[in-house]
Amino acid sequence: MKSFAQISSLFEEKFNRNHFPAEPAKLYQAAQYVLGIGGKRVRPACVLMTNELFAEINEDTFHVAMAVELFHNFTLVHDDIMDKAPIRRGLPTVHEKFGESTAILAGDVLFAQAYDYLMRIKPVFLQPVLRIFTKTAKEVCEGQQLDMDFEQKSDINMDEYVQMITLKTSVLLAASMQLGAILGGAGAGNQDQLYEFGKYLGIAFQVQDDYLDTFGDPQKFGKQIGGDILCNKKTFLWLYAMEVASAGQKDQLLELSKNDDPKKVEKVTAIYKMCEVDAWATSLKKKYLEKALFHLDEVAVQKVYKEELNKIALHLMQRES
């Protein structure tokens, strides 16, 4: 079994090229640009890794891995427009660089190009792969809509937040795991276990994301610490604090979320610490990671084959940026 690093470099070899024709130049430069911004390519690596649990990696696996990565980038482009985000990974977002109209279209062609790769796989796999991919695509849109809805709502509970996060970010990781398994010839039971593994790993990943945004090491985090607090994002941390804080602390948090106190990040973080939000988030992450690993454990292949997936799960949880 190949390590995550080996798998990633295999994928990059195939993926690092222009996926589009030359003309119309503006459209395809915009689509290619977002792919160049990079990222860890975690999802396509998972397609390849779960495939390798059951069979040799082949051309079909790469096609599906590329489709997943193109789809992920399509969602980034459209989400950045909706969030009016000017910067991604230190570079201007597509709509900042190419204008909003071209960014909408560039997202659209990335989505279409994902299907272009999918349709190349062996006919026997085509229908099941399309079914999962398309279901997941709709779910990710639903998650983004819920995220926008939640910005306008004050009374979101933890279950609703987990549901939103699952749709917005976890199902694509889950689907990546399942798609690799399908292409490897895995049965329905193993496919489901790998889907659940990816789903819970995705949620744990998001808990970690929320945690690092407030409690990360500024030297290692790479972004400004406290970004979520500054823009009043409802995160795992915020929702838990609102559950356990005293009436006075709650009033303070709500007050801080309504104004632009120059010490807002410090003050909110201090209340979080008094409420032990940091310890709670760490234990929540651990809970979801354990759920994920339980499902990986249930996959009916020899333990030794699953070690790399186990490692990548632990690695993703220990990241500091």
Added chain:
Amino acid sequence: MKSFAQISSLFEEKFNRNHFPAEPAKLYQAAQYVLGIGGKRVRPACVLMTNELFAEINEDTFHVAMAVELFHNFTLVHDDIMDKAPIRRGLPTVHEKFGESTAILAGDVLFAQAYDYLMRIKPVFLQPVLRIFTKTAKEVCEGQQLDMDFEQKSDINMDEYVQMITLKTSVLLAASMQLGAILGGAGAGNQDQLYEFGKYLGIAFQVQDDYLDTFGDPQKFGKQIGGDILCNKKTFLWLYAMEVASAGQKDQLLELSKNDDPKKVEKVTAIYKMCEVDAWATSLKKKYLEKALFHLDEVAVQKVYKEELNKIALHLMQRES
């Protein structure tokens, strides 16, 4: 063979229902809303009609026809955002009614739902259908980008305009014809002839569109006459006028395109008439219609079966709105 009216009502029976789940309400209400704005459903009708040239209409044909109509509506939603259009068929556009972010997402789920219908067809047809559909989807995005590029360019020639129109509007009609043929079991030759029939018919349709916008009967047209002139759109009429007008007329046209003369529509139309743009447009439409009908004629099925497609072509050309 069924008439266009019969085919349309068959299609509406299947299509007039909610294509989406209830939640998230805002997202799916937006996606369903644009479908309710209506339209002539010309493209799905063509899928059904070319299918009937070769075989009985069946469930697969309806799936593909629905996919084509959903895709068409996806492009309307995103194009309306890019064009900042407030009204479509007398009703507020999706972004006007639901906000721009939800409109972007609603377009995305319409696109995904198109693939949801496509993936249900018999495996033997899946790969060829996906190939044409996805190629066409990318071409339509290219056409929209070219259309936006042309707004910023002053030196567009007629060939470039025809190329843009072909991508932006004709290839979807062409693909609809071909997809129906594929599902009917037609061979590659007949598929190609029907594709060309749809392509030239689409161009003729656009010439008619441009003509009616300036020379249509205000009582019948349904929109304000002169809309293209008011917003300085480069149309077939404008490009031809710029080719044949005298130096003085050209200066006048360019001057009028730069200001907001209250008599702009009257003045531009008068120059068009002096240049005989109206007669030229009528003959150009006829030329493309003849090209279209030539390819229909080449389709190797008995003439009597092709009569309804012939009729719909003539009908589309005689419309006054």
